[in-house]
Amino acid sequence: MNQDTYIARTRFVSEVGLSLHACGATSQRIERHLKSLCALLEVHGTFLSTPTSFTFCYCLDDPTEQRVQIERIEPSDGDLGRLEIIDALVNRFESHELDFEEMCVAFRALDPQQSYYGKWMQAVAWGVLSVSFAGLFTVVLSDCIAAGGISLLVFLLAQIGGKSQRLEPVIEIIVSIVAGVCAAVLGWMGFVMNVPLVVLSSVIAFIPGLSLTVALSEIAERALVSGTSKLVHALMGLCKLYVGALLGVGVISIILPLSGAFETEGVMLLPEWKTMPLVVFLSLSLTLIFNIRPKLAAWCLAASLLGFSTAQWASGNLGVAAGMFLGAFVVGTFSNGFANRTNRPASIVLTQGLIVLVPGSASYMVLDSWITGQNMLGKVTSMHEAFLTFISLVIGLLLANAILPSRKAL
Structure with a gap:
């Protein structure tokens, strides 16, 4: 293998690694996938993936003659549809349906913003997710309706904040403040609802439960740097959400005091068989959210x-x-x-x-x-x-x- 071919192959592996990180794949899975890809391309590679950095190290035969690439990256969300497409391209190369050049061309032609669903369908999915989550924890229909309505506003704010480098670091605080304000105002207007639960349900797409589980899983598998970083990031995201909600509800409670006890008498309730249908709707909404x-x-x-x-x-x-x-x-x-x-x-x-x-x-x-x-x-x-x-x-x-x-x- 000549030097030009070696550099071209290592550059492609790095591009795949960065794309998989942008898809939200876990660090261990990315590293294992890149090692398998290196074996197919007949180069030696060692990788260290964390939520905010990616180190690529390559060599041909002599491990002391390494080509090292270090990238500063940002924590990413999940795009499992794109992850599947990238994996399918590597499968086609492994089965000799594509040669290396054809695989590179097909990979670089992928649209990073490609989605199987339009924005309006994703907005509906956010609403359904919030309604389903609230329904699993309450029997009051108004809780679900309020959570679903507020989540649509949260989705709009998330779309705006995701396009701004200035707003992106504080988007969790912004959406939780808005959710808290909206829920508190509805409570003051006389809607029978559990305000804290409505706030939680309306921002449930931001709750880092999966991130916390992934972080602990990586720590258990001895990916200590990545796991610890993800754990701290998830805990900080959780604190941002809670502080924002506390501020939103607190400010409105001072200006417009909420009514006293939460009563369900005389309000429309969800049926007893609600659980499994709500799980179905929750799962289907996640299918759209994760593309x-x-x-x-x-x-x-x-x-x-x-x-x-x-x-x-x-x-x-x-x-x-x-x-x-x-x-x-x-x-x-x-x-x-x-x-x-x-x-x-x-x-x-x-x-x-x-x-x-x-x-x-x-x-x-x-x-x-x-x-x-x-x-x-x-x-x-x-x-x-x-x-x-x-x-x-x-x-x-x-x-x-x-x-x-x-x-x-x-």
């Missing part, structure tokens, strides 16, 4: 229903920790089986299944109870319980990967 192809929606829905049903049954019979462990184990084995059967990234199904399990909202409720001394759902939520739930999820995922490993790196 997953409609063709894979059934797989994602199956992962969500399996994980939620298992966790719900086990929690009622064995305790919350055991329920989360078994739910994560089922989702992990199902997603790895999906990857082995379809030759697609396990992350697509795994992310969907975990979302309905991760207790990010529990961490938010702990902050609320610590600061205000109140419990928004009328039950005690302790940090010990939330932390134990996170650890149970991580252990379930680790055992699932050990018992039924995925042949796919992503």
Whole structure:
């Protein structure tokens, strides 16, 4: 292999790594995928991926003669549709459908903003997500309606803030302040609703529950730098959201005092069989939010229903920790089986299944109870319980990967 070919191949690997990071893939999966890609391209590569930096190190034969590239990057959101496309290109190269030059051309022709769904469909998905989440924690229909309506405004603000470097670092604070103001005003106007729950539900797309689980999982797998960085970033995001909501509700409560006790008598209630339909709607909305192809929606829905049903049954019979462990184990084995059967990234199904399990909202409720001394759902939520739930999820995922490993790196 001559020097020009070597440089071209390493440049391509770096471009793939940065694109996978922009898709929201976890650090271990990115590093494993790039090592597999290097093996296909017959170069040696070592990688260190963190939420804010990416180090690429390449060599041909002599490890002392290395080509090093260091990139400063920003934490990213999830675009599982693009991740699937990138993985499919590498699969086509591995099966000799494309040569290296054709793969490079196809990869660089990809549109970073490509989406299977329009903005208005994504806005609807945010609303459905908030309504579904609120419905899982309340029986009052007005809570769901208020959360869904406010979430549409939150989506609009998120779209505006995402295009501004000045606003992006504080977008969590802005949207939670606006959500808090809107919910408090509605409460003052006489709408029967649980204001703290409505605020939480309207910003649920920003709650870093999955990020916290991924961070602990990476720490457990000894990716200490990346895992610790993600853990701190997720905790800071959670604090931004809570402080913003506290400011929004607090300011309006001073100007327009809220009414006293929260009463449900005489208001329209949700039916008792609400739970499973809401999980279905929640899963389908996540399919749009993560830009997953409609063709894979059934797989994602199956992962969500399996994980939620298992966790719900086990929690009622064995305790919350055991329920989360078994739910994560089922989702992990199902997603790895999906990857082995379809030759697609396990992350697509795994992310969907975990979302309905991760207790990010529990961490938010702990902050609320610590600061205000109140419990928004009328039950005690302790940090010990939330932390134990996170650890149970991580252990379930680790055992699932050990018992039924995925042949796919992503």
